[in-house]
Amino acid sequence: MTSPKRSYSLALISALLLSLSACSEGPAENAGESIDEAATDIENAIEDSCEQAKEQLNTEDQDC
Structure with a gap:
């Protein structure tokens, strides 16, 4: 072989x-x-908390 x-x-x-x-x-x-x-898991927990807070504040857009 070369x-x-x-x-x-x-x-x-x-x-x-x-x-x-x-x-x-x-x-x-x-x-x-x-x-x-x-x-x-942390990301999901934060998103759930955000959605719950928006729901309690009766906001129209409850997505985070």
């Missing part, structure tokens, strides 16, 4: 191995998912 072909092959193999290793769930991915879920 040097450019060998370099290209090594780069391709390295990229393939990196992409396969990214598929497994690790502690960082699990932590990220937990943070996303917590943020969504």
Whole structure:
């Protein structure tokens, strides 16, 4: 194999191995998912509180 072909092959193999290793769930991915879920829960709670406040004030538009 010539040097450019060998370099290209090594780069391709390295990229393939990196992409396969990214598929497994690790502690960082699990932590990220937990943070996303917590943020969504907080967002929903804030929206619910806003809608309840608007409902108590008898506003026409109760969407937040």
